[in-house]
Amino acid sequence: MDTARALSANLASLLRREHSALGAFLVALADFDRRRAWMTLGHASLFAYLHRELRLSKAAAQYRKVAAELIQEVAAVGEALGEGRLCLTSIVEVARVVTAENWETVLPKFFGLSRREAMKVVAELQPHPAPPTRTIVSPVRTAPSEVAAGPAFALPALPLEVGPAGNCTPGSSSELTDREVNTSAPTHRPAEVVPLTADLRRFHLTVSDRFLKKLQAARDALAHARPGATEEELLEAGLDLLLEKAAKRKGLVSKPRKTPPPAKADHIPAHVKRAVWERDGGRCQFRLPSGEICGSTHQLEFDHIEPVALGGASTVDNVRITCRRHNIISARRVFGDDWMDRYAPGKASLPADTG
Numbered sequence: 001m002d003t004a005r006a007l008s009a010n011l012a013s014l015l016r017r018e019h020s021a022l023g024a025f026l027v028a029l030a031d032f033d034r035r036r037a038w039m040t041l042g043h044a045s046l047f048a049y050l051h052r053e054l055r056l057s058k059a060a061a062q063y064r065k066v067a068a069e070l071i072q073e074v075a076a077v078g079e080a081l082g083e084g085r086l087c088l089t090s091i092v093e094v095a096r097v098v099t100a101e102n103w104e105t106v107l108p109k110f111f112g113l114s115r116r117e118a119m120k121v122v123a124e125l126q127p128h129p130a131p132p133t134r135t136i137v138s139p140v141r142t143a144p145s146e147v148a149a150g151p152a153f154a155l156p157a158l159p160l161e162v163g164p165a166g167n168c169t170p171g172s173s174s175e176l177t178d179r180e181v182n183t184s185a186p187t188h189r190p191a192e193v194v195p196l197t198a199d200l201r202r203f204h205l206t207v208s209d210r211f212l213k214k215l216q217a218a219r220d221a222l223a224h225a226r227p228g229a230t231e232e233e234l235l236e237a238g239l240d241l242l243l244e245k246a247a248k249r250k251g252l253v254s255k256p257r258k259t260p261p262p263a264k265a266d267h268i269p270a271h272v273k274r275a276v277w278e279r280d281g282g283r284c285q286f287r288l289p290s291g292e293i294c295g296s297t298h299q300l301e302f303d304h305i306e307p308v309a310l311g312g313a314s315t316v317d318n319v320r321i322t323c324r325r326h327n328i329i330s331a332r333r334v335f336g337d338d339w340m341d342r343y344a345p346g347k348a349s350l351p352a353d354t355g
């Protein structure tokens with residue numbers, strides 16, 4: 001009994017240190033973000049810094065990024081995490097409703113709650129006028145003998161990674177209800193449509209991995225024309241193309257308008273673009289402090305290594321592929337922040353973090 005008490009006291013002490021270390025880390029991270037120090041180190045975002053330099057998993061990086069941003073607005077969040085009253089896994093929910101104005105009354109409602117419990121508090125505090133639209137991709141596992149009609153099992157799509165779990169209600173952050181475990185329809189059934197409001201439907205669809213790859217390729221290809229497009233917008237754009245084609249076949253649509261793009265001073269010929277794209281493998285070539293390249297396939301741009309403004313030519317040797325964020329970071333390194341803020345206000349700040 002005495003030994004068990006002593007062991008327990010040691011565990012409690014270790015747990016307090018874990019909470020306190022997490023709180024200190026997040027407060028320091030908030031300061032790091034406030035100074036945009038990740039940009040100075042060549043990273044595209046705080047999330048990229050956490051994932052690539054500190055080697056945190058994407059989920060762990062996302063929780064810490066959200067916490068660091070919230071702490072900059074509400075310092076009490078850092079204290080609550082450090083004291084173990086607030087669970088890091090609930091931070092995404094906390095960030096939805098807690099503000100600099102309301103934290104004194106709203107923040108304590110989340111003390112000791114798991115992520116799922118926090119979701120309920122948010123729903124009570126902030127009922128949605130319309131249910132949120134969402135896209136969840138979950139793998140479907142089907143028993144080999146029941147490929148056609150067997151029951152499918154869906155894994156939860158949200159990473160419910162448990163950080164310092166000491167103050168979270170045991171088990172509840174990773175517990176699954178029966179409904180969640182059995183959300184996937186067997187593969188042969190038609191897509192399921194659930195009415196949500198007069199105009200909104202939830203659409204459950206079982207697709208192949210090939211389909212998802214094409215969807216991602218379409219998103220990357222359209223990242224410029226339609227940044228941040230949702231799955232619905234991408235699919236609707238594709239359906240519009242199909243319908244337009246069908247209507248054209250029936251002679252329903254007049255000739256498409258022809259508006260050739262205006263030539264710019266920094267115009268890069270198509271054959272140069274093709275060669276650069278092939279050489280760079282369609283990935284951002286910006287070199288990180290670690291020596292590896294960024295490799296992002298998101299919002300890619302053709303970047304003049306020696307800028308056009310400084311006499312750089314649009315040749316294969318002088319053009320490379322970068323993601324939008326690294327294109328801006330490169331320009332800031334060449335021209336300096338003052339110049340960019342004055343002459344390129346559109347590039348004064350980095351685009352919103354898309355994770």
Ligand SMILES: [Zn+2]
Pocket residue numbers: 044284285286294295296322323324325326
């Ligand atoms: Zn990049």
